[in-house]
Amino acid sequence: MILVFIFILSVYSADVFDYVDLFYGTENGGHMFPGITRPFGMAKVGIDVINSKYGDAYSGYALDGDINGISMMHESGTGGAPEYGVVSQLPFTGEFNNNEEITIGRTQQDVAKIGLYQISTTNVDIEFTASERSGFFKYNFKEDGAKILVNISHHLSAPSRPWWTQYFVNGSIDGELSGYTGYTTIKGGWGLQQPWTIYFCGKFNTNASNIISFQGSSQENDSHASSTTQDDSVGLVFEFDNDVFEIQSQVGISFISKEQACSNIDSQDDFYSLIEETKQAWNEEVFSKFEVETQNETLKSQFFTNLYGCHLIPSNRTGENPNWSVQPTYYDDFFTIWDTFRTLNPLINIINPVRGGEIIESLINIYKYDGWTPDGRSANQNGRVQGGTNSDIVMADAYIKNISIFGAEWQDAYSAMVKNAEIQPPYWYDPKAPDASTKQGRGALPDWLRYGYITRNYTRSVSRTIEYSYDDFALSVVAKGLGNEEDYEKYLDRSTNWQNIWNHDATASGKSYTGFVQPKNSDGSFNYTMYDPLSCFGCYWGDDEYEGKPIEYGWSVPFDIITLKEFIGDDETFIQRLDDMYELHGTKIADVGNEPSFNTPFLYNYVNQQFRTVELVRFIVDKFFQVGSGGLPGNSDGGAMQSWVIFALMGIYPIAGTTTYLISSPFIEHLKIKLDNGKDFEIKAHNLSSENIYIENIQVNNQYWNQNWVDHETLFTNGGSIDFFMTSEQKIWESGNEPPSPGHKTS
Numbered sequence: 001m002i003l004v005f006i007f008i009l010s011v012y013s014a015d016v017f018d019y020v021d022l023f024y025g026t027e028n029g030g031h032m033f034p035g036i037t038r039p040f041g042m043a044k045v046g047i048d049v050i051n052s053k054y055g056d057a058y059s060g061y062a063l064d065g066d067i068n069g070i071s072m073m074h075e076s077g078t079g080g081a082p083e084y085g086v087v088s089q090l091p092f093t094g095e096f097n098n099n100e101e102i103t104i105g106r107t108q109q110d111v112a113k114i115g116l117y118q119i120s121t122t123n124v125d126i127e128f129t130a131s132e133r134s135g136f137f138k139y140n141f142k143e144d145g146a147k148i149l150v151n152i153s154h155h156l157s158a159p160s161r162p163w164w165t166q167y168f169v170n171g172s173i174d175g176e177l178s179g180y181t182g183y184t185t186i187k188g189g190w191g192l193q194q195p196w197t198i199y200f201c202g203k204f205n206t207n208a209s210n211i212i213s214f215q216g217s218s219q220e221n222d223s224h225a226s227s228t229t230q231d232d233s234v235g236l237v238f239e240f241d242n243d244v245f246e247i248q249s250q251v252g253i254s255f256i257s258k259e260q261a262c263s264n265i266d267s268q269d270d271f272y273s274l275i276e277e278t279k280q281a282w283n284e285e286v287f288s289k290f291e292v293e294t295q296n297e298t299l300k301s302q303f304f305t306n307l308y309g310c311h312l313i314p315s316n317r318t319g320e321n322p323n324w325s326v327q328p329t330y331y332d333d334f335f336t337i338w339d340t341f342r343t344l345n346p347l348i349n350i351i352n353p354v355r356g357g358e359i360i361e362s363l364i365n366i367y368k369y370d371g372w373t374p375d376g377r378s379a380n381q382n383g384r385v386q387g388g389t390n391s392d393i394v395m396a397d398a399y400i401k402n403i404s405i406f407g408a409e410w411q412d413a414y415s416a417m418v419k420n421a422e423i424q425p426p427y428w429y430d431p432k433a434p435d436a437s438t439k440q441g442r443g444a445l446p447d448w449l450r451y452g453y454i455t456r457n458y459t460r461s462v463s464r465t466i467e468y469s470y471d472d473f474a475l476s477v478v479a480k481g482l483g484n485e486e487d488y489e490k491y492l493d494r495s496t497n498w499q500n501i502w503n504h505d506a507t508a509s510g511k512s513y514t515g516f517v518q519p520k521n522s523d524g525s526f527n528y529t530m531y532d533p534l535s536c537f538g539c540y541w542g543d544d545e546y547e548g549k550p551i552e553y554g555w556s557v558p559f560d561i562i563t564l565k566e567f568i569g570d571d572e573t574f575i576q577r578l579d580d581m582y583e584l585h586g587t588k589i590a591d592v593g594n595e596p597s598f599n600t601p602f603l604y605n606y607v608n609q610q611f612r613t614v615e616l617v618r619f620i621v622d623k624f625f626q627v628g629s630g631g632l633p634g635n636s637d638g639g640a641m642q643s644w645v646i647f648a649l650m651g652i653y654p655i656a657g658t659t660t661y662l663i664s665s666p667f668i669e670h671l672k673i674k675l676d677n678g679k680d681f682e683i684k685a686h687n688l689s690s691e692n693i694y695i696e697n698i699q700v701n702n703q704y705w706n707q708n709w710v711d712h713e714t715l716f717t718n719g720g721s722i723d724f725f726m727t728s729e730q731k732i733w734e735s736g737n738e739p740p741s742p743g744h745k746t747s
């Protein structure tokens, strides 16, 4: 055993793991999951707390509060409301009284590193790790009377957002002295899920001496408990002999059956070896591909910690869809594509094209077997579309970057996209936005087809119009590649629809320039009720724009900046308007904690004034993204924020669905990514310092380069490099063509 340990350790440089802070973004509304998982793993084992002064815990964890379960499934970094927190255990000592919720308090802060989570309490110390589809717990009791609670009604809930809370529906558990099997059925949550079932299988390494069942208000010496009604408390308590102080338990989960849950328990039955295997999985898939050189240790930690956070969801659930009679590639937990399409999916397509390809296969399979691609999805159900069908852009991004989708067909991907673009999704009642479907597809699609914009008869009419334009651009990209010239023209035409809601005469208080996107009525007139380019009012489901002001959404057409520039007038105004978006030069208009403004700081490149991009990106990273548990400026959004930071630190930025990367400037002296094709991608920043942030000149693949953008093939198809020669002077070094606008239609 010791030999195995040393052998595995020697394979990776353990020190990279010391740079990863699992608690990054767990405070300040980040809702990051700090528990243990493998990259995109189905099991995400972590603690669930109640009574936190920070409010509802969306990924189970909070710094304070009492632990009421350590459970097998979580989302990470989400907003909205918590999902999962199911299949739990909780070790305790002392009397059991089912009328009181069992909770345990911590005596010091939790400690977590990739592969191992540690909790200290007065009566028991807890450690756990995870494999793909199972968890492994190790309890060290400090006094007699060891007990383990298996509460099958345990789940995360949202006391402060009761309309989106989850409910326990029913469940059943059968115990024997050496373990248990059963299932739990849950409904509700952010996606308003219909009841769904998770099966489980738990094993102890030491037999219990007695089993107590509890069910509602009754409690007896029995090894079976079940509930057929919404019961608030059902489960078993395993009691151990007084001389038992250390207990280990392995728990498997499955959406298919108890048997599959048992077979999902990892065959590695040595706790410490499983920790090493989990570390190894992270190293192989993620960290071994990166070499990062910088004198700044904080920056290194920032880089690796953000990189880690890009690999938590979606979850690989291949073989685990209970609704499908066949089990092709399947990922769940898209929470949500609205957040991730701009930077997370493009990042995965660079550093991990196998995952990128499997994600596309999954989207195709979800379309084939469930009817529609998702925007938000968890517990095997599509649910909640905030704007457009942005899976279209994820597909176009992978397509144009030549990502292999293995056995799947691009023609099927395209069929899914065409369905999104042409077929109105069935009505689904959403109390937050009852006007049109938010389950899947494009709500209010008939308006889009009839008027070329979403009228103000519908909620989110402005943000939907902007996003449907980008989505149709994505269709044009794939149509063109598949040789479908007619569709290419059609969807390229439709991608110009955002222009229909640009009111050239709209004014904003205190701004000398005019022209903003604005809600429009079905008769073609602009609607001025509750309209202000600088406000989105509630910025939510029932408003004209979702999580972004009209002035922010105006920038959200990166596929056709040429037309946007024409609308804006001249380069000087374009720059003025960009300056006005952020506190660096103006007032705070853009919200860096929400995704609609992700691209905006980079848009100075389109007027060949890249040094302004450099300044602004530096400003945003330094001001809004710190290390530590409060380091994110709000929800991580499933890794969307982290992927934005990774690109910012590297000095390149993708325009999703196109081959373009805009160039900013790196924070790191030397970065190397080992690509899956065996080639390297390398970034070097010569003479970088806290003053030398600007670019004197650059070389791409060792040739001087006069454009502030590069395409995918040049950097990644056969490997590539960018050498940045840094200076302290603001300099317009780019004399070449401005970045392309592939969605620009010349008539």
Ligand SMILES: *[C@@H]1O[C@H](CO)[C@@H](O)[C@H](O)[C@H]1NC(C)=O
Pocket (backbone or CB within 6 Å): 097, 098, 100, 101, 102, 103, 151, 152, 153, 154, 155, 232, 233, 234
């Ligand atoms: C089991 O979980 C439910 C739901 O979270 C909770 O209400 C109940 O008190 C728990 N039971 C025990 C014995 O802790």
Ligand SMILES: *[C@@H]1O[C@H](CO)[C@@H](O)[C@H](O)[C@H]1NC(C)=O
Pocket (backbone or CB within 6 Å): 176, 177, 178, 179, 207
């Ligand atoms: C442990 O319990 C199982 C039944 O759950 C039983 O088959 C087995 O013999 C027990 N082992 C010992 C060592 O008592």
Ligand SMILES: *[C@@H]1O[C@H](CO)[C@@H](O)[C@H](O)[C@H]1NC(C)=O
Pocket (backbone or CB within 6 Å): 212, 219, 220, 221
């Ligand atoms: C279960 O049995 C044990 C001993 O056989 C007894 O001490 C205990 O009171 C019983 N508990 C219940 C809830 O019946």
Ligand SMILES: *[C@@H]1O[C@H](CO)[C@@H](O)[C@H](O)[C@H]1NC(C)=O
Pocket (backbone or CB within 6 Å): 169, 170, 171, 185, 195, 227, 228, 229
């Ligand atoms: C549990 O709830 C589900 C969903 O409501 C229902 O279909 C099933 O019949 C219930 N199971 C039992 C045993 O009542």
Ligand SMILES: *[C@@H]1O[C@H](CO)[C@@H](O)[C@H](O)[C@H]1NC(C)=O
Pocket (backbone or CB within 6 Å): 296, 297, 298, 299, 302, 622, 690
């Ligand atoms: C090191 O990096 C951190 C995080 O980006 C930054 O805040 C800090 O200013 C840097 N320190 C130096 C000396 O450049």
Ligand SMILES: *[C@@H]1O[C@H](CO)[C@@H](O)[C@H](O)[C@H]1NC(C)=O
Pocket (backbone or CB within 6 Å): 316, 317, 318, 319, 354, 355, 358
């Ligand atoms: C996803 O899970 C399936 C089933 O376990 C596995 O075959 C596949 O290799 C996994 N994908 C990756 C990229 O690891």
Ligand SMILES: *[C@@H]1O[C@H](CO)[C@@H](O)[C@H](O)[C@H]1NC(C)=O
Pocket (backbone or CB within 6 Å): 194, 322, 323, 370, 380, 381, 382
């Ligand atoms: C999965 O199957 C269940 C039970 O047959 C059904 O209620 C549910 O709607 C199905 N889900 C999907 C996404 O098709």
Ligand SMILES: *[C@@H]1O[C@H](CO)[C@@H](O)[C@H](O)[C@H]1NC(C)=O
Pocket (backbone or CB within 6 Å): 402, 713, 717
């Ligand atoms: C795309 O990939 C295929 C096979 O993997 C290869 O033949 C082709 O040259 C690639 N195209 C580009 C543009 O990289």
Ligand SMILES: *[C@@H]1O[C@H](CO)[C@@H](O)[C@H](O)[C@H]1NC(C)=O
Pocket (backbone or CB within 6 Å): 457, 521, 522
């Ligand atoms: C849209 O709203 C207008 C009033 O602004 C109303 O006259 C019209 O009937 C509505 N159209 C639909 C299809 O509901």
Ligand SMILES: *[C@@H]1O[C@H](CO)[C@@H](O)[C@H](O)[C@H]1NC(C)=O
Pocket (backbone or CB within 6 Å): 686, 687, 725, 726
């Ligand atoms: C680096 O900067 C120093 C001054 O700080 C300058 O003398 C030197 O030429 C620069 N080197 C490069 C490679 O630009």
